[in-house]
Amino acid sequence: xxxxxxEKIKKFIYYFFVxxxxxxxxxxxxxxxIYQISEFKVKVWVYSDLPSHIRMSIxxxxxxxxxxxxxxxxxxxxxxxVSIAVCILIIIGITIYISGRYLYKNTNLNNYSLxxxxxxxxxxxxxxxxxxLSPNRHVGLYMSGVWHNSSLIALKLTSLIMMxxxxxxxxxxxxxxxxxxxxxxxxxxxxxxxxxxKPNLVFVMYPALAVMIIIWFFKDKRLFxxxxxxxxxxxxxxxxxxxxxxxxxxxxxxxxxxIRPFIYMNFHYNIHHYPTILVFISTVIQSFLFPLAALxxxxxxxxxxxxxxxxxxxxxxxxxxxxxxxELGWRQYHGNWIWGAYAAMFLLFLVTIEYLVKYSSKxxxxxxxxxxxxxxxxxxxxxxxxYGYDYMHRILAGNTYF
Numbered sequence: 442x443x444x445x446x447x448e449k450i451k452k453f454i455y456y457f458f459v460x461x462x463x464x465x466x467x468x469x470x471x472x473x474x475i476y477q478i479s480e481f482k483v484k485v486w487v488y489s490d491l492p493s494h495i496r497m498s499i500x501x502x503x504x505x506x507x508x509x510x511x512x513x514x515x516x517x518x519x520x521x522x523v524s525i526a527v528c529i530l531i532i533i534g535i536t537i538y539i540s541g542r543y544l545y546k547n548t549n550l551n552n553y554s555l556x557x558x559x560x561x562x563x564x565x566x567x568x569x570x571x572x573x574l575s576p577n578r579h580v581g582l583y584m585s586g587v588w589h590n591s592s593l594i595a596l597k598l599t600s601l602i603m604m605x606x607x608x609x610x611x612x613x614x615x616x617x618x619x620x621x622x623x624x625x626x627x628x629x630x631x632x633x634x635x636x637x638x639k640p641n642l643v644f645v646m647y648p649a650l651a652v653m654i655i656i657w658f659f660k661d662k663r664l665f666x667x668x669x670x671x672x673x674x675x676x677x678x679x680x681x682x683x684x685x686x687x688x689x690x691x692x693x694x695x696x697x698x699x700i701r702p703f704i705y706m707n708f709h710y711n712i713h714h715y716p717t718i719l720v721f722i723s724t725v726i727q728s729f730l731f732p733l734a735a736l737x738x739x740x741x742x743x744x745x746x747x748x749x750x751x752x753x754x755x756x757x758x759x760x761x762x763x764x765x766x767x768e769l770g771w772r773q774y775h776g777n778w779i780w781g782a783y784a785a786m787f788l789l790f791l792v793t794i795e796y797l798v799k800y801s802s803k804x805x806x807x808x809x810x811x812x813x814x815x816x817x818x819x820x821x822x823x824x825x826x827x828y829g830y831d832y833m834h835r836i837l838a839g840n841t842y843f
Contacts, residue, residue: 494509494590494591494592495512495522495525495526495591496522497509498510498512498513498516498525499512499513499516499522499525504688505684505685505688505689506592506637506638506639506685507634507637507638508591508592508595508638508639509591509592512525512528512591515528525591529591529594532591532594532595532598533564533594535598536564536594536597536598536601537557537560537561537564538557538560539598539601540560540563540564540601540791541553541556541557541559541560541561542556543560543601543605543791543795544556544559544560544791544794544795544798547795547799548795548798548799549798549799549802550798559794559798560791561826562790562794562822562823562825562826562829563585563787563790563791563794564585564586564597564787564791565585565586565826565829565830565833566584566585566586566731566786566787566790566822566825566826566828566829567582567584567585567586567587567825567828567829567831567832568582568583568584568724568727568728568730568825568828569727569730569821569824569825569828570582570727570828571723571726571727582724582727582728583724583728583729583760583763583779583782583783583785583786584728584783584786584825584828584829584832585597585783585784585786585787585790585829586829586832586833587783587832592638592639592780593639593780593783593784595638595639596635596638596639596641596642596780596781596783596784597783597784597787599631599634599635599638599639599642600635600642600646600784600785600787600788601787601788601791602631602635603628603631603632603635603642603646604748604751604752604788604792606624606627606628606631607628607650607748607751608747608748608751609624610624610628610671611653611746611747611748611751612747614657614664614667614668614746615745615746615747617661617664619667620667620670620671622670625670625671625673625674628671628674629673629674629675629676629677629678630677632646632647632674632675632677632678633677633678633680633681636678636681636682636685637681637685639780640681640682640685641777641778641780641781641784642781642784643675643678643682644762644778644781645755645758645759645762645781645782645784645785646755647675647678648758648762649751649754649755649758649759650671650672651672652754652758653746653750653751653754654668654671654672656746657746698766698767698768698769699766699767699768699769700765700766701765701766701767702717702764702765703717703720703721703764704767721764724764725760728786729756729789730821730824730825731790731793731818731821731822731824731825732753732756732789732790732793734814734817734818734821735793735796735797735818736753737814738797738800738804738811738814738815738818739793739796739797739800742796742800748792748795749792749793749796751792752785752788752789752791752792752793753789755785755788755789756782756785756786756788756789758785759781759782759784759785760782760785762778762781762782763778763779763781763782766778790822790825794822797815797818797819797822801815
């Protein structure tokens with residue numbers, strides 16, 4: 442059969458997407474196999490919590506998360522860890538597919554496969570580490586491509602769903618339309634479910650939402666009633682958080698939260714004698730290189746109070762929480778407040794590339810300087826994805842994420 446050049450390009454893009462998704466399949470299943478070998482035979486160290494979290498969900502040790510409860514039930518029906526690995530792959534596939542559909546709907550790209558590739562790149566992106574600035578390749582930096590545990594993989598999907606629900610509500614608020622009570626209920630139930638899967642979602646989302654609510658209120662105080670209803674959607678989630686706390690810390694003392702800037706970051710950098718301020722600056726530059734480069738081109742859209750505003754607020758709140766807040770006690774250096782930042786990077790990259798594609802034709806007509814700037818932004822987006830591939834390759838090859 443003879444194909445036109447356009448059909449050949451579409452087929453190439455489609456198979457490229459399938460190949461990368463297949464790479465994820467090899468990665469996850471290999472980790473489970475290596476984990477079983479390392480535990481019973483070879484004692485190979487695996488730099489991921491994913492296999493151990495799967496096993497704890499099977500044995501009932503991870504009862505705080507709805508995801509792990511589901512994995513435990515799935516294992517009773519299909520008693521093999523590969524069944525859970527396949528389920529994780531389905532979550533990854535759904536997240537990328539929905540993201541691709543989102544880009545196809547909200548940009549002027551008519552190439553469905555290309556939208557899927559852009560979504561995949563946003564999903565796997567990693568920080569552009571610069572070794573003179575960073576002693577580690579990945580630890581201490583923020584990126585979407587981390588898949589350290591299955592709840593983090595699910596967190597990216599729940600964060601995406603919550604962004605869609607926020608988009609619907611934000612459009613009505615910006616247009617001064619009345620929001621149906623059903624939307625508040627759906628938003629509340631979705632947030633509760635997301636928190637039950639991994640609480641880091643609401644730890645970042647509701648503070649970010651609070652910032653948006655305050656801005657909306659000062660712009661138009663007549664929105665008070667609807668903004669109040671939006672604020673109250675957190676109530677069911679609070680009950681989930683209380684339940685999770687009692688499950689995870691039933692009889693222990695010494696666990697609490699504290700504001701101790703840069704504790705987790707310095708834990709991974711101090712052995713190299715890097716100054717704290719350099720650690721923070723290099724972290725921001727390497728992690729946010731593409732979104733920061735695109736920000737001047739898209740700055741005016743921040744004022745629209747839509748998804749682009751939301752993801753930037755979400756990302757800044759997540760970054761501040763990651764560098765300021767720590768758990769006390771035995772979990773102090775576990776870095777459990779970074780998971781929200783990883784999910785935030787996915788949303789930030791996805792929406793930034795959406796807006797960049799959407800307004801490229803207009804920016805292209807605004808002089809040579811913006812043309813060059815636009816090209817640089819696209820190159821940086823691809824470079825982030827290449828570094829994400831490097832992260833996956835190193836883990837699969839048995840290297841560390843340090």
